[in-house]
Amino acid sequence: MMSFFEEALRILYAAILMGAVVFVAVTAESLHYKTLSGLDKRAGRSSARHIQMPFGLIKSSFTRTVILPEGACVPISLYGPVFVFSAFLPVCASVPFCTPVPLLDNGSDILQMFQFFLTSEALAIISIASISCPSAHAVARRMAKDAFDYMLPLVSGFASIAWYFNIAEPDADPFSLSSLSFLLHEGAMGLPGIVGALLFILLIITHVPHNGSGMGCALFSDGELAEYQGCQRTIMQIWGMLRSYIIIALVVYSIFPWDYLKSQVSGAAISWWFQALNLLLFWLTVIAVRFLPAPLCWRAAGYLEKRFSANARLLLAVALAFAAIALVVGDAVRLSLDAAAF
Amino acid sequence: MSYRLATGYFVWDFLAWILIFAVAAAVLSVCITLVLKRQNGRFVRSGACSPAEPDIFSALDDKIYAFRKDCVEPWLDMENIHIIAVAVLFFLFSLAVFCRGAGGGAI
Numbered sequence: 001m002m003s004f005f006e007e008a009l010r011i012l013y014a015a016i017l018m019g020a021v022v023f024v025a026v027t028a029e030s031l032h033y034k035t036l037s038g039l040d041k042r043a044g045r046s047s048a049r050h051i052q053m054p055f056g057l058i059k060s061s062f063t064r065t066v067i068l069p070e071g072a073c074v075p076i077s078l079y080g081p082v083f084v085f086s087a088f089l090p091v092c093a094s095v096p097f098c099t100p101v102p103l104l105d106n107g108s109d110i111l112q113m114f115q116f117f118l119t120s121e122a123l124a125i126i127s128i129a130s131i132s133c134p135s136a137h138a139v140a141r142r143m144a145k146d147a148f149d150y151m152l153p154l155v156s157g158f159a160s161i162a163w164y165f166n167i168a169e170p171d172a173d174p175f176s177l178s179s180l181s182f183l184l185h186e187g188a189m190g191l192p193g194i195v196g197a198l199l200f201i202l203l204i205i206t207h208v209p210h211n212g213s214g215m216g217c218a219l220f221s222d223g224e225l226a227e228y229q230g231c232q233r234t235i236m237q238i239w240g241m242l243r244s245y246i247i248i249a250l251v252v253y254s255i256f257p258w259d260y261l262k263s264q265v266s267g268a269a270i271s272w273w274f275q276a277l278n279l280l281l282f283w284l285t286v287i288a289v290r291f292l293p294a295p296l297c298w299r300a301a302g303y304l305e306k307r308f309s310a311n312a313r314l315l316l317a318v319a320l321a322f323a324a325i326a327l328v329v330g331d332a333v334r335l336s337l338d339a340a341a342f
Numbered sequence: 343m344s345y346r347l348a349t350g351y352f353v354w355d356f357l358a359w360i361l362i363f364a365v366a367a368a369v370l371s372v373c374i375t376l377v378l379k380r381q382n383g384r385f386v387r388s389g390a391c392s393p394a395e396p397d398i399f400s401a402l403d404d405k406i407y408a409f410r411k412d413c414v415e416p417w418l419d420m421e422n423i424h425i426i427a428v429a430v431l432f433f434l435f436s437l438a439v440f441c442r443g444a445g446g447g448a449i
Contacts, residue, residue, distance in 0.1 A: 011361065015365070062373070063377075065381060065385070065386055066374075066377060066381060066385035067385065067386045067387075068385055068386070068387060068388065069388045069391050070388065070391070071391070074385075078374065078385070079371060081370075082366075082367050082370040082371050082374065083367055085366065085370060086362070086363045086364075086366035086367040087363060089362050089363070089366045090358075090359050090362050093358075093362055109351075109353075109354075111352065112352065112354060134391060135391060136391070173351040173352065174351075175352065227388035228388075229388075230377065230385070231373060231374055231377045235370060
């Protein structure tokens with residue numbers, strides 16, 4: 001009986017933490033929105049951002065009439081977003097943001113996260129496509145392209161780093177989010193590897209789904225799909241914000257020194273104040289990255305978008321990804337050869 | 343029945359996955375149902391759909407289609423494709439078996 005209550009309490013704590021992550025993601029988006037609007041006002045420009053303020057949007061959408069276009073597949077377009085969001089929550093639970101209440105064991109496992117990223121994306125595309133409008137199909141196709149765009153550097157980056165880690169630390173788990181953090185803080189990585197990893201980070205942040213005005217919610221920006229309204233649309237929009245935020249959180253976690261510190265400082269994993277400090281510092285860092293470096297990367301990408309043709313951009317992205325893989329893998333080969341010579 | 347897949351590296355807790363998914367889905371479904379109930383269980387049909395924006399992916403689609411037509415379909419249309427497919431799979435399998443241990447620690 002006692003163990004049942006303990007389990008229930010653990011699940012409740014974890015649910016509160018996941019809720020807190022969603023809240024922080026929406027708050028970060030709101031703060032960014034307010035800052036942009038403030039800057040627009042100060043410069044005397046009328047705000048060109050058609051997306052509503054996130055908290056206001058959530059509040060109003062649950063009282064607004066549910067509208068579906070003619071010909072939409074009702075069960076999927078109405079309840080599909082629910083499954084999209086639910087499939088994304090295990091990713092949220094996997095980010096080891098707070099070690100005292102892990103709901104999923106060994107939460108920083110990358111393979112586990114990718115499965116849910118993929119499931120959630122597939123469900124989202126199905127949900128949008130079920131609206132059965134030409135404009136909805138266009139949005140679904142754009143979503144598929146966006147998913148491909150951000151998943152490719154994410155997968156190739158973590159796979160290359162896992163390969164490096166497998167050579168540097170053969171006994172440890174290479175598919176862990178903290179692999180890069182260990183390599184960087186132990187000084188095991190050579191300069192080419194570090195440059196390659198930084199290039200991956202840059203590529204991942206640049207490809208985080210976002211809209212033209214720097215908001216993390218790329219979905220239904222600029223008043224798209226006006227004939228699809230209601231709480232189901234809001235769930236999809238919150239999912240969009242959360243997705244962008246969690247991708248940034250994954251990148252930040254991969255260089256955050258918590259796991260390394262835990263292995264170095266005795267009692268760090270047990271002391272509650274140290275864990276609380278870690279939690280606070282981690283989320284503040286994620287908000288900071290969301291606030292400045294991420295929009296800067298997006299602006300740079302937007303600038304390139306205007307200057308170069310689609311083919312040139314694709315070529316540049318592929319060349320940078322290959323360069324990053326070559327740098328990390330090349331450094332790993334060097335390390336392996338050094339070990340063999342020794 | 344085991345709900346956990348534990349290897350030396352990771353632990354996948356299927357029960358926790360199902361639990362998180364099911365609880366979240368149930369809560370959100372109830373939310374949507376309640377919102378619909380406020381509207382007497384009905385939703386509004388918006389009528390005509392908005393026109394699609396100019397399709398920026400059509401060029402990409404054309405390329406994919408051309409690739410499929412020129413590069414993939416000739417292979418699929420071959421007479422002995424089944425035997426070739428089995429042979430390729432066998433080759434990949436033997437490659438995986440004989441190169442075991444080549445990746446990772448020793449290159």
